[in-house]
Amino acid sequence: MDNIQYSAAVEYAAASGTLSSIWLLFAIPLASAAVLFLLGRRADKWGHLLGVASVVATFVLGLVYFFQLKGLSGNRSAEVDLFSFMPVGSLKVDFGLLLDPLSAVFVLLITGVGSLIHIYAVGYMAHDPGRRRFFAFFNLFIAAMLLLVLGNNYVMLYFGWEGVGLASYLLISFFFDKPSAATAGKKAFLMNRVGDAGFAIAMFLMFAQLGSVNYDDVFNGVNQLTQGTVLVMGLLLLLGACGKSGQFPLQAWLPDAMEGPTPVSALIHAATMVTAGVYLIARSNAVFSANATLQTVVVSIGALTLLIGCVIGCAKDDIKRVLAYSTVSQIGYMFLGVGLGGAAYALAIIHLLAHGFFKAGMFLGAGSVMHGMQDQVDIRRFGGLWKYMKITWITFGLGYVAIIGLPPLSGFFTKDPIILAAFNRPGWTGWLFGGAALLGAGLTAFYMTRLFVLTFHGPKRWTDGQHPHESPAVMTVPLVLLAVGSVASGFLMSTSVVDWLTPVLGKHAEEHGRLGHWTVTGMTMAVVALGLAAGVLLFRKGTALEEQPAGPVVTAARNNLYADTFNELVFELPGRYLTRALVFLDNRGIDGVVNGLAAMVGGGSGRLRRAQTGYVRSYALSMLGGALLVVAALMAVTLG
Structure with a gap:
């Protein structure tokens, strides 16, 4: 990748004409959410319609802005500063929005796939008494995600970042009277706070070192910082990205998010929350490209996480949890791409966009299966459903073929180039990361075939x-439209999106490495065919409900590779005992001292009060005793 100054990669253009109203992109869904919250039960009959209409309108508006942006000459971008958001001393942060090639593609993904999920949710939530509340949370989620990708500085990004965290908590724990759902919501909220703390400290470091948190100031100034400072800043941003995108070591919350309604799973796992971490790294490409060690850490986390997701996905029997760990794995591929740098930045974004189609389609397909099977989620209790649910079968099948990367569907055009870039990374690590990505492709074919x-x-x-x-x-019409995207999106985006993202990610020369395109494609197709064949041969006759394969690897995979156990032993239990110790210290120590002093004063005053008898002779006797003591003391001093 050519080292370029950010100002050379993106030159902001003052927003003019219709582009000056890009704030409507997040204001429309936010306003609809506010209406549904404020009207309450009075909006129960039509609230879902308002929710759908607002997101569809936002998608149409996003298309208008996209084509207007495309029509701009030079480096396409439009920036709007609405008001001064945080004028504190030398820190000046505006409530500013930026629509450029990177944020524009995210806007279309969020609102386009989000619109289809909203339409699907109308049918899925038809009999739920809290449907209006659900769509209020849904629109709040969309608004927060749009603000996240449209912000023109890190504070605005963080503002949307936290809004997404709040909305995800409300949606995951939507069935709050169900203990597992309430627990999953809290788990997601708390684990994300760990990543968010890293993101916040990164912003503090930016301001301390560069005096600003605006994108152009940070990206143009990063080359003036020491390598150590860049490394620390990048690692803190990476921690935030790992939290939102469910990457190691903060991946444990993502599968538990399945406790929310299925449309929530589709929205979180396909088009919104899990993509936020990838967006953060891609947006901060100037920071991550400035330090080779930082890039290696990102690549390592991506490779490790994609294997974790694949291994656990092979052992799960819950249809939504298999898809959840598939998301963990596919986001790992995206982290691998953004960590490789160079042209792989754009490759990661392309895979993210294609993933939005086929993963949303499969999650909604899983919801369709549950709808037809009385909310059953155990795949061992299914079988032969293609005869009864043909539309769901075909659309889910297209998503399945896309994710395993068979040509000519989207995954073939988006995942294979990332594997090629991994193999062509300089040094021995190229073989390591390329091998991990290749192994992940084979495992993906196996567990998705299963x-x-x-x-x-x-x-x-x-x-x-x-x-x-x-x-x-x-419910089926959105499935069909998403299936169309699963088929065509990869091919259509494989070249056009790379060129479109050039103003943000830079222009990259063609890279020539140790392996050619067709060599890696042949290797990938071989391992995919092997995984597919193994899945068909092992499970074509079904599986017994009581079947529990033995072995330490399978046992570990069924227990999420003991990630929850590790978190409980290392973080939860020490925290719990520390809390108990502090409560004991507070009750017995601090409160004990305060209460002891109060008791001593109260007891002493009670005893002194007994001396107040009200009899003159008692007071006279006390005065005489005191006078005698004074005389005795004076005589002792004189004689001494």
């Missing part, structure tokens, strides 16, 4: 009381 075959093929394994059926059109 999921698809056990769900839709083989003998039926459901109970006689269940009657599988296709979902209504309000």
Whole structure:
């Protein structure tokens, strides 16, 4: 990658005409959420319609802005400063928005896929008494995510970042009367706070070293910092990115987010929250490209996480949890891409966009299966559903083929180039990271084939009381549209998006490494075919419900590789005992001292009060005794 100053990569243009109203992109869904919150039950009958209409309108507006941005000459961007948000001493932060090639593609992803998920949710949540509240949370989520990607400085990004965290907590724990859902919401909220703390400290460091948190100031000034400072700043930003995107070591919350309604899973895992970390690193490419050690850390986390997601995904029986760990793995590929730098920045964004289509389609397809199977989630209790749910079967199948990377679907055009870039990384680490990405491709083909075959093929394994059926059109139409994106998005974006993102990520020369494109493609297709064949051969006849494969690896995978156990032993238990010790110290120590002094004063005053008898002779006797003591003391001094 050519080292370029940020000002040379992106030259902001003053917003003019319609582009001066880009604040409407987050204001519309935010206003609809506010209306639904304020009206309460009075909006129950039509609240879902307002929620859908606001997001669809935002998508249409996003398309208008996209084409207007495309029509600008030179480096395309539009910036709007609405008001002074934080004027404190020398820190000047405006409530500013930036629409450039990177934020524009995220706007279209969030609102486009988000609109389809909203439409799907109308049918999915039709019989839920809290549907209006659900759409209020949903629109708040969309508004916060749009503010995150549209902010023109790190404070605005962080503002949206925290809004996404709040909305995700409300949505994951939507069924708050269900203990597992309430626990999952709290878990997601707390684990994200760990990452958010790193992000906040990174901003403090930016201001301390550069005097600003604006993108252009930070990116132009990063080359003036020492390598140690850049490394610390980048690691803190990476910690925040790992929290939001569910990457090691903060990945444990993401699968538990399945406790929310299925549309929530689709929105979080496909188009919004988990993509925030990738966006943060891509937006901060000038920081991460300035330190080779920092890039190695990002690549290492991506490679490790993609393998973690694949291994655990092979052992799960819950249809949504398999897809959740698939998301963990696919985001790992994106981290691998942004960590490799150079042209791989754009490759990671392309994979992110394609992933938004096929992962949303599969999550919504899983919801369609649950809808037809009375909320059953165990894939061992499915089988043969293709006969009863043909639209769901076809659309889910297209997403499945896309994610494993078979041509000509989107994953083939987006994931294979990342594997190629990993192999062509200089030094021996290229073989290591390329091998990890290649192994991940084979494992992905295996566990996704297992999921698809056990769900839709083989003998039926459901109970006689269940009657599988296709979902209504309000749910299947979004599935069809997402399936179209799963098929075509990778091919359509493989070259055009790279050129489109050049003003933000820089112009990159063609890189020539140790392996050629067709060599890596052949290797990838070989391991994918092997994983696919193994999945079909092992599970084409179904699997017994009581079947529990033995072995330490399978046991560890079923227990999430003991990530929760580690967190409990290292963080939760010490924290719990520390809390108990502090409570004991507070009760017995601090409160004991205060209460002891109060008791001593109260007891002493009570005894002194007894001397106040009200009898003159007692007071006279006391005065005489005191006078005698004074005389005796004076005589002792005189005689001494």
